[in-house]
Amino acid sequence: MGTLVNSTKSAKTYTVAVAVTIGAAVQGHALITETVQAGKSADVLARDFARTTGRAGTCEPVVSAEDAQ
Amino acid sequence: MKRGNTVKRGITVKTGFQAKISLVAAALLLGLAAVPLAAAPASAEETPGPGAGPSPSSEVTPADEPSPSDEASPTAPGSGSESPEPDPSPTVDPPASLEDLPPSEPSEPSEPSAPSEPPAPAFTTEGAIGAKWLDLGGAGGVLGEPISTQYCAESGLCQQKFAGGLIYWTSADGAHAVFSATGHTGPGFFSGGGLAAFGYPLGDETAAPGGTVQKFSGGKILAWNGTAVFRIWSRGAIGGFWTALGSSAGLGMPLSNESCGLRNGGCFQAFSRGTIYWSPATGPRFVRGAIQTRWKSVGAQDSVMGYPVTSEICGQPASGCVQRFQGGNIYWSPGSGVWVVRGAIGGQYAAAGATRGLLAYPLSNEKCASGKCIQNFQGGFIGWEGHAGTRIYSKGTECQALNNGKSKYSSYGANRVLLTVARDYKVSRSTSIYCKRLAGTYVPDWKTDSYVGASGFKPPGVPSGPTRYLFSPTGSFSVTEAFGLGNPGTKLAYRTLNPRSRWGGNPWTATYNKYFESSSWVGWDENMWYYATRASHDYRQGVVINYNRPNIVQNAGFAIFLHMNKVPTAGCISLDDWAVLDYLKKSTPGDRIIMGTYRDLFR
Numbered sequence: 001m002g003t004l005v006n007s008t009k010s011a012k013t014y015t016v017a018v019a020v021t022i023g024a025a026v027q028g029h030a031l032i033t034e035t036v037q038a039g040k041s042a043d044v045l046a047r048d049f050a051r052t053t054g055r056a057g058t059c060e061p062v063v064s065a066e067d068a069q
Numbered sequence: 070m071k072r073g074n075t076v077k078r079g080i081t082v083k084t085g086f087q088a089k090i091s092l093v094a095a096a097l098l099l100g101l102a103a104v105p106l107a108a109a110p111a112s113a114e115e116t117p118g119p120g121a122g123p124s125p126s127s128e129v130t131p132a133d134e135p136s137p138s139d140e141a142s143p144t145a146p147g148s149g150s151e152s153p154e155p156d157p158s159p160t161v162d163p164p165a166s167l168e169d170l171p172p173s174e175p176s177e178p179s180e181p182s183a184p185s186e187p188p189a190p191a192f193t194t195e196g197a198i199g200a201k202w203l204d205l206g207g208a209g210g211v212l213g214e215p216i217s218t219q220y221c222a223e224s225g226l227c228q229q230k231f232a233g234g235l236i237y238w239t240s241a242d243g244a245h246a247v248f249s250a251t252g253h254t255g256p257g258f259f260s261g262g263g264l265a266a267f268g269y270p271l272g273d274e275t276a277a278p279g280g281t282v283q284k285f286s287g288g289k290i291l292a293w294n295g296t297a298v299f300r301i302w303s304r305g306a307i308g309g310f311w312t313a314l315g316s317s318a319g320l321g322m323p324l325s326n327e328s329c330g331l332r333n334g335g336c337f338q339a340f341s342r343g344t345i346y347w348s349p350a351t352g353p354r355f356v357r358g359a360i361q362t363r364w365k366s367v368g369a370q371d372s373v374m375g376y377p378v379t380s381e382i383c384g385q386p387a388s389g390c391v392q393r394f395q396g397g398n399i400y401w402s403p404g405s406g407v408w409v410v411r412g413a414i415g416g417q418y419a420a421a422g423a424t425r426g427l428l429a430y431p432l433s434n435e436k437c438a439s440g441k442c443i444q445n446f447q448g449g450f451i452g453w454e455g456h457a458g459t460r461i462y463s464k465g466t467e468c469q470a471l472n473n474g475k476s477k478y479s480s481y482g483a484n485r486v487l488l489t490v491a492r493d494y495k496v497s498r499s500t501s502i503y504c505k506r507l508a509g510t511y512v513p514d515w516k517t518d519s520y521v522g523a524s525g526f527k528p529p530g531v532p533s534g535p536t537r538y539l540f541s542p543t544g545s546f547s548v549t550e551a552f553g554l555g556n557p558g559t560k561l562a563y564r565t566l567n568p569r570s571r572w573g574g575n576p577w578t579a580t581y582n583k584y585f586e587s588s589s590w591v592g593w594d595e596n597m598w599y600y601a602t603r604a605s606h607d608y609r610q611g612v613v614i615n616y617n618r619p620n621i622v623q624n625a626g627f628a629i630f631l632h633m634n635k636v637p638t639a640g641c642i643s644l645d646d647w648a649v650l651d652y653l654k655k656s657t658p659g660d661r662i663i664m665g666t667y668r669d670l671f672r
Contacts, residue, residue, distance in 0.1 A: 023539075024536075024639040025539060026537070060604065
């Protein structure tokens, strides 16, 4: 779960890519696309997208922003 | 007191009749003498021509000078201090040449009942010339009968002609013979211009290593090498150098006369153990043996090598030799052969210690192609690339396997090959060597540690399979395209990634093992943007390894890249950032990546 905050003066479309990896192996991933108006924020959540079956994994999100269409 | 030698012992006074008879006899003798001369061994250059008789025709002009006499001293004639006593017999002017001999007259009729007496001698010999003549066997020796009187020039040079040659005498140098019908140097003397061309002999023709030599006052030496006679100009730079090197005991006998007209006013003369080259800028130097052969093979003085500036310098490490030329050096050693080192590579070689450095001796001449050059040395390579200058390359890397046939996989002539090698199967840690080709030879640009799939390599021919199994494929793969967040300057087709950049990982779909763009992230597809922008920035810059493409086998494996983030991978090769960037900047389409275990890659 996370919060997208648009502190710019124009609407943005955010793409949140998140993956759980154990070493080089991807255990699961998710992609969330959310448009946030200027000065606004939005909570996003990716649920049950990866299993590590008892081993420690790394969950790392990447966020990209583009001007909203 | 003995006044002179005569052909007939004890007779010193001649009558006019006897003189006439003697002239006829002399003419006959000379005619006979001309026969062996025509067949005399002489060189092509010095062989007397058909018209060259055994006697010189332009020697000292006969004069009425007193001839050297042995009255004062039999062994030191020509003092000139004592005048010969008047000869009671009429003298006969000496002929200037055989052709000048007066025609023979009919002999006086002899008494029919009495046997005719042998003809009286025509000319006498005396003094040192006479002594010399006797030393050489007199009338029965190689010189035969005298055919002129002795006569002397104002210079003090005296001479007397014989059927088989001439004897010259000076007070300073004594009496020495030049044979016309025997010996080797004498015929060369006569055919080459005689006294006017050579001066008088300073000694007899004497044996020397490899033949015979005879020195003349004009500074020329005639030398017979067992086959032919050639001249050496002893006062010239080449002849002087030959003498300084030990004459015939040094460089041996001449194989040619001195010849000039070479580039930049140069001259040369060949000897049996080397050739002396001279030019105004370099002076005389000799070249010989393998170094001479190599020098000639590259164009000798007409090439960039120019003339030698030293003679051969031996005593180098490993019993080698070096000779320096205007445009470079030639090195030889028993274990390496003979090769030219020059130019920028030569400068680098010298800076590295030349034969005393780690590079030791050259094993080839430099090879150049496409503006790049390389030269092979025992201890490595020296390469030259215009803008980058020269660089020494090690032979101790796997790149050498691409040169010597020990690589099981072909480079297909690629400009650059990255060799990524793991010690064994199930080993992810690897070594990557970036090899570049200079004029057909692969040399290491750099070598660094790297990682491949976390599960190691699959054997040759076995698909690496889905990336989730973390295997890397074995083989030689081409490289044609790259990707990342901005082109760092590669010549490969470059794709700048965006948030929709994907690489197909779902088998039996149209996008399997291909780049495509999508707003979704489905299944085993790779989100390239994600990997490029996450903290470890794997795909900030990357290169597509053409494994399982362009002819794609479903589920055989996909997304095999070379990329940043040097950690064990899902099948890719990972390198330090600097290495990926350098690879991209230097690679061109058609380069190859050869990857696998040592055992699978090399013989």
